[in-house]
Amino acid sequence: MQIKNPYLMFLGDVPDQLAAKTAQGIVDWRRDWCLGQIRLPGCKADLGIPDMTIAEAVAAGARTMIIGVVNAGGTLPDHWTAQIVEALDAGLDIASGLHMRLGSNPEIRAAAERNGRSLFDVRHSDRVFATGKGTKRTGKRLLTVGTDCSVGKKYTALALEAGMRASGFDADFKATGQTGIFISGRGVAIDAVVADFISGAVEWISPDANADHWDLVEGQGSLFHPSFAGVSLGLLHGSQPDAFIVCHEPTRKTMRGVPTPLPTIQQVIDLTIECGRLTNPVIRCTGIAVNTQALDEGAARSLLNEISSAHGGLPATDPVRFGVENLVARIAEEFGGPAEGGNAGNA
Amino acid sequence: MQIKNPYLMFLGDVPDQLAAKTAQGIVDWRRDWCLGQIRLPGCKADLGIPDMTIAEAVAAGARTMIIGVVNAGGTLPDHWTAQIVEALDAGLDIASGLHMRLGSNPEIRAAAERNGRSLFDVRHSDRVFATGKGTKRTGKRLLTVGTDCSVGKKYTALALEAGMRASGFDADFKATGQTGIFISGRGVAIDAVVADFISGAVEWISPDANADHWDLVEGQGSLFHPSFAGVSLGLLHGSQPDAFIVCHEPTRKTMRGVPTPLPTIQQVIDLTIECGRLTNPVIRCTGIAVNTQALDEGAARSLLNEISSAHGGLPATDPVRFGVENLVARIAEEFGGPAEGGNAGNA
Numbered sequence: 001m002q003i004k005n006p007y008l009m010f011l012g013d014v015p016d017q018l019a020a021k022t023a024q025g026i027v028d029w030r031r032d033w034c035l036g037q038i039r040l041p042g043c044k045a046d047l048g049i050p051d052m053t054i055a056e057a058v059a060a061g062a063r064t065m066i067i068g069v070v071n072a073g074g075t076l077p078d079h080w081t082a083q084i085v086e087a088l089d090a091g092l093d094i095a096s097g098l099h100m101r102l103g104s105n106p107e108i109r110a111a112a113e114r115n116g117r118s119l120f121d122v123r124h125s126d127r128v129f130a131t132g133k134g135t136k137r138t139g140k141r142l143l144t145v146g147t148d149c150s151v152g153k154k155y156t157a158l159a160l161e162a163g164m165r166a167s168g169f170d171a172d173f174k175a176t177g178q179t180g181i182f183i184s185g186r187g188v189a190i191d192a193v194v195a196d197f198i199s200g201a202v203e204w205i206s207p208d209a210n211a212d213h214w215d216l217v218e219g220q221g222s223l224f225h226p227s228f229a230g231v232s233l234g235l236l237h238g239s240q241p242d243a244f245i246v247c248h249e250p251t252r253k254t255m256r257g258v259p260t261p262l263p264t265i266q267q268v269i270d271l272t273i274e275c276g277r278l279t280n281p282v283i284r285c286t287g288i289a290v291n292t293q294a295l296d297e298g299a300a301r302s303l304l305n306e307i308s309s310a311h312g313g314l315p316a317t318d319p320v321r322f323g324v325e326n327l328v329a330r331i332a333e334e335f336g337g338p339a340e341g342g343n344a345g346n347a
Numbered sequence: 348m349q350i351k352n353p354y355l356m357f358l359g360d361v362p363d364q365l366a367a368k369t370a371q372g373i374v375d376w377r378r379d380w381c382l383g384q385i386r387l388p389g390c391k392a393d394l395g396i397p398d399m400t401i402a403e404a405v406a407a408g409a410r411t412m413i414i415g416v417v418n419a420g421g422t423l424p425d426h427w428t429a430q431i432v433e434a435l436d437a438g439l440d441i442a443s444g445l446h447m448r449l450g451s452n453p454e455i456r457a458a459a460e461r462n463g464r465s466l467f468d469v470r471h472s473d474r475v476f477a478t479g480k481g482t483k484r485t486g487k488r489l490l491t492v493g494t495d496c497s498v499g500k501k502y503t504a505l506a507l508e509a510g511m512r513a514s515g516f517d518a519d520f521k522a523t524g525q526t527g528i529f530i531s532g533r534g535v536a537i538d539a540v541v542a543d544f545i546s547g548a549v550e551w552i553s554p555d556a557n558a559d560h561w562d563l564v565e566g567q568g569s570l571f572h573p574s575f576a577g578v579s580l581g582l583l584h585g586s587q588p589d590a591f592i593v594c595h596e597p598t599r600k601t602m603r604g605v606p607t608p609l610p611t612i613q614q615v616i617d618l619t620i621e622c623g624r625l626t627n628p629v630i631r632c633t634g635i636a637v638n639t640q641a642l643d644e645g646a647a648r649s650l651l652n653e654i655s656s657a658h659g660g661l662p663a664t665d666p667v668r669f670g671v672e673n674l675v676a677r678i679a680e681e682f683g684g685p686a687e688g689g690n691a692g693n694a
Contacts, residue, residue, distance in 0.1 A: 134573025134605045195545050196538040198577040226481025226584045226626050230545040233570075234577025258481045260625065271621070278607065279573050 001127075003095045003120055003185045004063035005033040008054065008087070009047055012080050013040040014069045020045035022097050023068030025179045029158055035060050038083065045069070054083070058090045064120075067096040068182055074099030076108075085111040095120035097178045122181040125192050125201070132199030132238050134279050139209030140335060141280075143241035144219040144289070145272050147263055149228065149256040151249040152319065153219040154180050156289040159319040160216050160245070163328045168338035171214040174205050176235065180218045190220055191231050198231060202238025212339040214331075217241065223271050224263040225255050233275060240279035243286040243331060244272055250303065251294045265311060286334060287327040288316040297321075348474075350442045350467055350532045351410035352380040355401070355434070356394055359427050360387040361416045367392035369444050370415030372526045376505055382407050385430065392416070401430070405437050411467075414443040415529055421446030423455075432458040442467035444525045469528040472539050472548070479546030479585050481626050486556030487682060488627075490588035491566040491636070492619050494610055496575065496603040498596040499666065500566040501527050503636040506666040507563050507592075510675045515685035518561040521552050523582065527565045537567055538578050545578060549585025559686040561678075564588065570618050571610040572602050580622060587626035590633040590678060591619055597650065598641045612658060633681060634674040635663040644668075 007030075009023050017024070027034045027047045036052030039045075052060070065087040071077060076084075076098055084094055084102075088111040096102050102119040103109045112119050142160065144153040157173055158180075164171035173180070175187025193201045206215040217239040221228030246268050254261055263271075269285045276283040288307055292300035300318060308316040315326035332338075354377075356370050364371070374381045374394045383399030386392075399407070412434040418424060423431075423445055431441055431449075435458040443449050449466040450456045459466050489507065491500040504520050505527075511518035520527070522534025540548045553562040564586040568575030593615050601608055610618075616632045623630040635654055639647035647665060655663040662673035679685075 131574040131604070134602075134607050191541070191543040193542050194538070195540050195542050195578045195581065196575065198542050199574055223580075223622075224625060227479040227546055228543065229584055229622070229625070230577040230579075230581025231542045232577075233580045234542070237573045237576055255481075257478070260481050274618070274621075275570075275576075278571060278576070 001120065001186055003182065004093060005030070005185060006035045006062050007033050008052060008057035008062040008065045008092065009034055009037040009049070010065050010067050010083065011037055011039045011043050011045050011047070011069055012071070012077065013042040014045050014071065017045050019071070020047065020069050022070070022179045022182065023047055023066065026066065026068055026182045029183045035062050040080070040083070054087050054090050054092070058092065062092060064093040064095050066182060067094065067098060071098065076100050076102070076105055081105060081107050084108050088112050088115050088117045091115065091117070093118040093120065095122060095182065097122050097182070099123060122178045123189050123192055125188050127188070129193065129197040129200040129204055131196060132203055132234070134199070134237065136240065136280070137203070137206070137208045138211060139213040139215065141206055141215045141217060141239055141241045142243045142245065142286070142331070143217045143236065143239045144245050144247055145232070145236070145268060146219060146222045146247045147224070147265060147268050148222050148249065148252055149225060151252070152247045152289055152291050156245055156247050156319050157216045157218045158183065159324045160327060163324040164214060164216070164331070167328050167332070169214055170210065170212055170339065171216055174215050174217045176202070176205065176218045176220055190235055191228070195230065198234025199238035202235055206239055219247070222255070222263070223268065223275065224260070226258055226260050236272065236276050237279045241276065241283055242280060242335065243284060244276070245287045245289050245327060246285060247289045249291045265307065269311070284334070285314060286330050287314055289319050289327070290316060292318040292321055348467065348533055350529065351440060352377070352532060353382045353409050354380050355399060355404035355409040355412045355439065356381055356384040356396070357412050357414050357430065358384055358386045358390050358392050358394070358416055359418070359424065360389040361392050361418065364392050366418070367394065367416050369417070369526045369529065370394055370413065373413065373415055373529045376530045382409050387427070387430070401434050401437050401439070405439065409439060411440040411442050413529060414441065414445060418445065423447050423449070423452055428452060428454050431455050435459050435462050435464045438462065438464070440465040440467065442469060442529065444469050444529070446470060469525045470536050470539055472535050474535070476540065476544040476547040476551055478543060479550055479581070481584065483587065483627070484550070484553070484555045485558060486560045486562065488553055488562045488564060488586055488588045489590045489592065489633070489678070490564045490583065490586045491592050491594055492579070492583070492615060493566060493569045493594045494571070494612060494615050495569050495596065495599055496572060498594045498599070499636055499638050500594045503592055503594050503666050504563045504565045505530065506671045507674060510671040511561060511563070511678070514675050514679070516561055517557065517559055517686065518563055521562045521564045523549070523552065523565045523567055537582060538575070542577065545581025546585035549582055553586055566594070569602070569610070570615065570622065571607070573605055573607050583619065583623050584626045588623060588630055589627060589682065590631060591623070592634045592636050592674060593632060594636045596638045612654065616658070631681070632661060633677050634661055636666050636674070637663060639665040639668060
């Protein structure tokens with residue numbers, strides 16, 4: 001599976017900007033892939049990129065129309081069908097983050113078939129995976145883990161990809177969730193895989209690679225989240241990381257969606273190492289990423305210093321606010337800098 | 348989902364006894380549910396129960412024909428179809444442990460529809476589960492965990508059900524795998540659930556119950572198995588056990604199917620408590636079940652004594668060889684004996 005870019009971003013007539021959060025994430029990280037947006041009357045979201053017709057997008061080189069919006073119930077509204085069929089007839093593939101599969105709509109399915117186009121449902125995984133092997137693969141891997149869900153694991157991995165490439169590292173973001181898949185054009189929505197194949201799917205996402213290559217694997221959930229810890233553990237075993245970054249949101253009091261209290265950063269470090277050793281005996285924590293949005297700059301910097309001191313001097317940063325240089329420097333220090341002729345910035 | 352008993356056991360023409368391992372397990376644990384077996388010419392398996400025609404089984408009260416055999420590739424051979432259709436026409440439901448779904452065969456599907464009969468594919472789970480909540484439920488729960496896959500977790504839970512019921516406890520085996528589902532008539536093949544819903548499915552399997560009621564949850568995999576640990580962790584969090592039994596096979600050198608070395612019993616106890624505390628802060632180990640098949644009786648008893656001493660006097664037994672009285676006694680000692688008017692032996 002490889003979603004071809006550039007993209008035309010389909011927003012339908014969603015009622016607010018939040019419903020287009022996935023589409024906005026794609027624009028934020030892959031502005032050059034996003035030629036324009038197409039909106040139906042009444043649409044209240046705006047990605048800040050040019051409005052385009054399907055014909056204009058095709059003329060500009062678009063390859064895929066992305067449905068990166070959420071709709072109440074995850075279904076595809078009937079009145080979106082006409083434009084999706086039009087896009088298929090114009091030669092575009094369609095990629096969707098809706099729960100409902102594109103192919104379950106007979107008109108869309110027929111249009112894809114008659115035009116030989118692909119339909120990507122990034123929330124679903126139809127590939128048959130092997131079960132995990134647990135054997136060591138070549139190349140280096142970093143996993144972002146969390147004290148909870150939605151604490152910046154994807155953002156941190158993407159920021160590290162940009163930062164490491166800028167420093168000359170050969171590094172690739174590896175998507176494990178739907179927004180990440182749109183951003184990288186590939187990946188597996190790991191929470192949608194059948195339970196027996198979680199670690200096997202991650203082994204498939206991050207295969208053997210050159211010794212100097214880094215896969216930066218997007219984490220999911222938390223080992224301490226009672227709903228999703230199984231996914232997080234399979235992801236840890238399958239990605240067999242050499243290094244991991246703990247992501248944290250300091251204002252959160254309970255785990256997302258449940259009354260369970262948040263673990264400490266140290267608990268996450270300890271359990272990640274204890275469990276991660278099974279498939280990588282030299283796993284280590286190389287940094288902490290903190291969402292400091294709720295604090296002013298001075299308080300944010302103090303908090304980061306405090307967190308760094310409390311964890312043996314591990315680099316701590318807010319990747320959004322202060323960048324990831326200290327995280328990249330630590331990786332270079334512990335594992336060596338980029339190889340000669342590194343693969344800088346080929347997004 | 349409730350598979351209605353009594354059963355007629357369909358063996359097809361499988362080439363050896365091993366291919367009927369699931370069917371044999373059902374007969375071993377639910378002899379009174381298994382009225383007879385039906386075999387095609389050339390069948391090399393024999394469950395040691397009467398051969399019957401479909402008409403005889405229906406006359407004797409059979410409700411479901413069970414396909415508890417494995418076939419090369421997990422498919423349903425075409426020459427089995429006629430008898431399956433005949434059984435549906437005679438008023439039986441069909442339950443199958445094959446990978447291939449019964450309803451994917453058009454003749455079987457049509458026969459089920461015209462007779463209003465149910466088709467159960469116990470390896471698949473079509474139910475939509477909620478994600479796990481992690482909140483404490485009423486009643487008591489015991490989970491069997493393992494140093495590896497296939498070390499007696501199902502057997503131990505079933506033996507405990509029988510032993511606890513014989514002692515007057517209100518106790519139910521809760522199936523999480525296909526053989527267990529046939530044996531209890533219900534349950535969820537937890538390794539076939541979508542990853543996001545592992546713990547949620549287990550919460551559904553073992554809901555709120557009376558304070559004196561015990562759910563004995565069949566464990567799967569191992570927290571130390573690189574292929575399946577995610578399933579094991581979701582199962583631990585979802586079942587929120589008050590007590591767990593570690594199951595172990597002392598001759599095993601590496602984890603099943605992979606080169607990973609086996610963990611020690613103590614490692615399993617420690618990590619199970621560490622992770623299990625998330626949804627049950629008072630989780631504790633109440634015993635060790637060891638498969639001593641490879642040893643003579645004297646050596647087996649010495650090994651069990653040695654294992655018990657090495658783990659603070661926890662009761663250790665081989666449930667097959669020496670029963671589970673010491674495990675039941677420990678549960679009574681730690682959690683109290685059966686309530687007045689307990690639910691003894693209502694399999």
